[in-house]
Amino acid sequence: MASGKLQSKEIRLVSRPQGEPALENFALATVELPDLEPGQVLVRNAFFSxxxxMRGRMNEGQSYVPPFALGKVLDGAAVGQVVQSRDAAFPVSAWVQSLCGWRDYFVAPGQQLRLIDATQAPPSAYLGVLGSTGLTAWVGLREIARIRENETIFIxxxxxxxxxxxxxxARQSGCRVISSAGSSSKVAFLKNQLQVDHAFNYREADPVEELRKAASEGLHVYFDNTAGPQLEAALAxxxxxxxxxxxxxxxxYNKPVQGPRNLALTIVRRLRIEGxxxxxxxxRMAEFLAEAIPAVRAGKLxxxxxxxxxxxxxxxxxxxMLRSGDAHIGKLVIRL
Ligand SMILES: NC(=O)c1ccc[n+]([C@@H]2O[C@H](COP(=O)([O-])OP(=O)(O)OC[C@H]3O[C@@H](n4cnc5c(N)ncnc54)[C@H](OP(=O)(O)O)[C@@H]3O)[C@@H](O)[C@H]2O)c1
Structure with missing residues (x-):
């Protein structure tokens, strides 16, 4: 490969979405990559998350992460293989995880990368069940909800x-799991593949009624991914x-949603809400992976x-992805 002449495609944010993002908010650009400096690595992305x-980062204003800059490449989690290296810790063809998504290739210092073991699981799994996605579920249940056996949880x-x-x-921890999704094929996935105890389509059924039916003695835990009407139903x-x-x-995320009208139930029922x-x-990633990798390998996760x-x-x-419907099930990734 001729140094400095490799080109990479990247997706940039060119205007800030108002409400639902549109294709015009994004642009595909081509850039030329620099020669490697000592300590740097050239990576070809295989998947990005x-x-x-990311929708919040497209708005102006500070959140817990800075907003995306206009006219610049977007970023996010990615996995790829080392193509060229001036860092001995990252040899050619090693699989690495980075925060340099939304592009084909990139050059970065080795210390910004993390080696992943692609012999244990498919590389893209490190963006999903073995990445921060899996860790989010694990921390939310273990550290925040502190779930216990025989509890009823709505996700x-x-x-x-x-x-x-x-x-x-949650199922593997011995909980009774009720879950919702926005299409009949997703509900079938919840029932047949994930084997939850009760699943419903929140767009067709009334979540209040469904929870009343499926958890007649009430919920111990609600794991909220959506807010809106389902949060209100869970509170009830x-x-x-x-x-x-x-x-x-x-x-x-695309348009403001009404807060739950029944928040005062937190007082009456002595509820704890924690984000x-x-x-x-x-x-906690290493601790999580020590549990999750064997579970994925054994087909249990x-x-x-x-x-x-x-x-x-x-x-x-x-x-x-920001719409409800059948566009994806599980973790959404771009394959390059
Ligand atoms: N706290 C953290 O550190 C952390 C980390 C990662 C993710 N999250 C949050 O966890 C949630 C899930 O993230 P994910 O990465 O797993 O995404 P995801 O669930 O794979 O994808 C988003 C899904 O949201 C649903 N959705 C879209 N509009 C909706 C609406 N109006 N009402 C209800 N559901 C709607 C859609 O599913 P349906 O077709 O089923 O509606 C869509 O497929 C998000 O809220 C995300 O911000 C938090």
Whole structure:
């Protein structure tokens, strides 16, 4: 390969979405990559992650992560292989994880990369069940909800990346799992593949009625991926001293959503509501992987993903992910 002449395609944010993102908010660009400096590595991405939190970063204003800059390449989790290296810790053809998604190739210092063991699981699993997605479900259930055997838990967004791992981990901890999703094929996935105890389509059925039917004695835990009407329904079904884990609020990412009208139930029922951000728990990754890798290898933890082919299709995949429906089940990734 002629140094400095390799070109890479990348997706840039060129305008900030108002409400639902549109294809015009994104642009595909080609850049020339620099020669490697000592300590740097050239990586060819194989997969990158498409995540709901990226919508928040497309808005102006500071959140827990800085906003994406206009006219610049987007970023996010990616896995790929080393093509050229000036860091002995990252030999050619090693698999690495980075935060340099939304592009084909990149040059970065080795210390910004993490080696992954692609002999243990498919590399893309490190973006899903074995990545921060899996860790989010694990931390939310273990650290925030502190689930116990025989408890009844409701997990909204159960057929998505975080939700599908949370459903499996909760079942394996001996909980009774109720989950929801936005299409009949997702509900079938929840019932047949994840084997939850009760699943319903929140767009067709009334979540309040479904929870009343499926958890007549009330919920010990609600794992919230959506906020909106499902949060309100969960609040109405909580037992005394129940716990609500605020993981995500996707129903309000493109447009503001009404707060729950029954929040005062937290007082009457002595509820605990706690939010968390997975980046505060990354130091637990090794501990999580020590459990999750053997479980994936043994077929006890399903790695469910939907891979969309081609960097040029990433903006549409992102737009579709923020909608309800059949666009993806499990973790959404772009395959390059
Ligand atoms: N706290 C953290 O550190 C952390 C980390 C990762 C993710 N999260 C949050 O966890 C949630 C799930 O993330 P993910 O990566 O696993 O994404 P995902 O569930 O794989 O994909 C998003 C899903 O959200 C659902 N959705 C879209 N609009 C909705 C609406 N109006 N009401 C209800 N559901 C809607 C859709 O599924 P349906 O077809 O079933 O509606 C869609 O497939 C998100 O809220 C995300 O922000 C939090």
């Amino acid at each position: 498409i995540d709901p939190y 909204s967004g159960g057929a998505g990346a975080v939700g599908s791992v949370a459903c499996q981990l 079904s909580m037992r005394n001293r129940g716990r609500l884990v605020m993981c995500g609020a996707i129903s309000g 968390f951000i997975v980046v505060d728990h990354l130091h 399903l790695h469910q993903e939907t891979a969309v082919q081609g960097i040029e299709n990433a903006p549409q995949a992102f737009i579709s």
